Amino acid sequence: MSKVEKLGKVIGRWFTLLVILWAAFNYILPKTSLWLVPNISYLLGIILFGMGLTLRIEDFERIAKRPLPVIAGTVAHYVIMPTLAWLLCLIFQLKGATAAGVILVGSCPSGTSSSVMAYLAGGDVALDVSIETLSTLLAPIALPGLLLTFAGKYIDIPTTSLFLSTVKIVLFPIILGVILHTIFGKKIEKITHVLPVVSQVAILMIVGAVIAANHANLFTAATALVIPVVILHNLSGYALGFLFSKLIRLRDPQRKAITFEVGMQDSSLGATLAIKYFVPAAAIPSTIFSIWHNISGSVLASYWRTKSNGEPRVIRTELNEV
Template sequence: MNKIEKVSKLIGKYFTLAIVFWVVFNYFLPKTSEWVIPNVAYLLGIILFGMGLTLKLQDFERIAKRPFPVIAGTCAHYLIMPTIAWVLCLVFQLKGATAAGVILVGSCPSGTSSSVMAYLAGGDVALDVSIETLSTLLAPVALPGLLLLFAGKYVDIPTFSLFLSTIKIVLVPILLGLLVHHLFKDKIEWVTKFLPVVSQLAILLIIGAVISANHADLMTTQTLLVIPVVILHNLSGYGLGYLFSKLIRLRTPQRKAITFEVGMQDSSLGATLAMKYFVPAAAIPSTIFSIWHNISGSILAVNWKNRSTNDDAAKMEKKGKTAVD
């Protein structure tokens, strides 16, 4: 078991590098992940079932006890990210499936890696997990509705089919995981140690499938234009998420949590739905987002952590001088 935990931590530490390597590998050998393409939805189901296994009834009690920051953070996520995506599509004059893909990833619930970033940054992890849970549970309604509102001019939106698929792909695995955890509790504790590795491998396989399906179109002007759009989308989400949490006067740890919850997306869900309901090119923004938000999130988390450490050291030094005086 210790070996599994060590492997999990090792993969987690170098996960961004693993993503970049896997993207390059699949670009030069696209047939590697062709078999994954029809199985993408199952892989996402595995990831979300794992998320359900880690949830407890106390997580929902926490939402009921402290509803304001959770609801405020979830609303901020679903208001800020889709709107930014739509504005960027207008500014960069994106069209068709590419524009729909940018708006799709912007309409997804919060990313699962946001809680890791909040933990590393010294943020309110409990709040982060609560927002992540609520935004994911709302996804079957929020995601099709936001796509219809913002992306309807670019592609036809199969709203009801998206609603049903999101329930099947997102809610069912999570609720099954929650039920299994509730019924078996401590008996499955050992399983949760495998979950980070399983989820990370599933994400890599989904990314490989997107690269394989879009191999011929990856170096087009429209696709390359997505890179700065995704970077601006993510960074704007961080900035506006932090500003929003500051305006409603939340504490610093809560601001950090909401910053990551707003700026980081469930890009695996975006890629899965894009592959299922639109052309493969619509999954490219989600794939680029998956790479970039792991990089930017890690940098921001470490920066915040270092700043907190330096501030604490300065306070201790000042306290020591005061005591001497």
């Protein structure tokens, strides 16, 4: 095992704590990461490029051959999370940029760390990655449309610009990564072991930048309700995702995968778009979500792993099994 792989395992083990400590550090010393604010989209591009490098044509063929659980999980994600966000804004009477920020993070594709949580919990990793891939590829259309539907009354939504930016930030890096993996094959696979470290560092840099940009408004009366809203949003997503997968009679590993895929969001994308197109305050829900869902996901994965009395292992059941 190389030093980079060892470093990646250490960072992965303590990633949630690192996110919390790094966020606190940048709240106290915001100038540390303030220079990163204009470069957040590039950092997200690096993360998604890394995701593309790990994908193969076979991953897309798997979706095409056995699409039903993948489509069901993706639809559940894009129905449950935006609707929950909208309802929570009504219940807690959130307004303006804060409400738009909650709905924005709820309209994002599945979170990149969900596959890690599914693996740790003994879930169906193949299904998890397939839903994550499909929801990310659909983001340029789904995200602006959902924002216009649910957040249009709170803030002006530049749907065309959002679409073009999401294509540029999300699709281009992934497609480029897939192309390079297809062309160079095993040569690319030799360097994929460094990708988790690169992605983790990039996520930390994005969190630091968003905290730095919002440090003056992070804990104010106007944003005091964001923390309980984000917690309820995430936990309700887990619960409804699990209930949905149980209603359609999926097996236990698949239920775990869909639970994480529904409840965990690509909050880095939410923070990036909030800063680019709205005001810094709209990025606060995404930032808090980024910290919280790593905590809740780790706890849930640990609970499921303990309950199954086993070490984490890759589950790759057939996607059409129920």
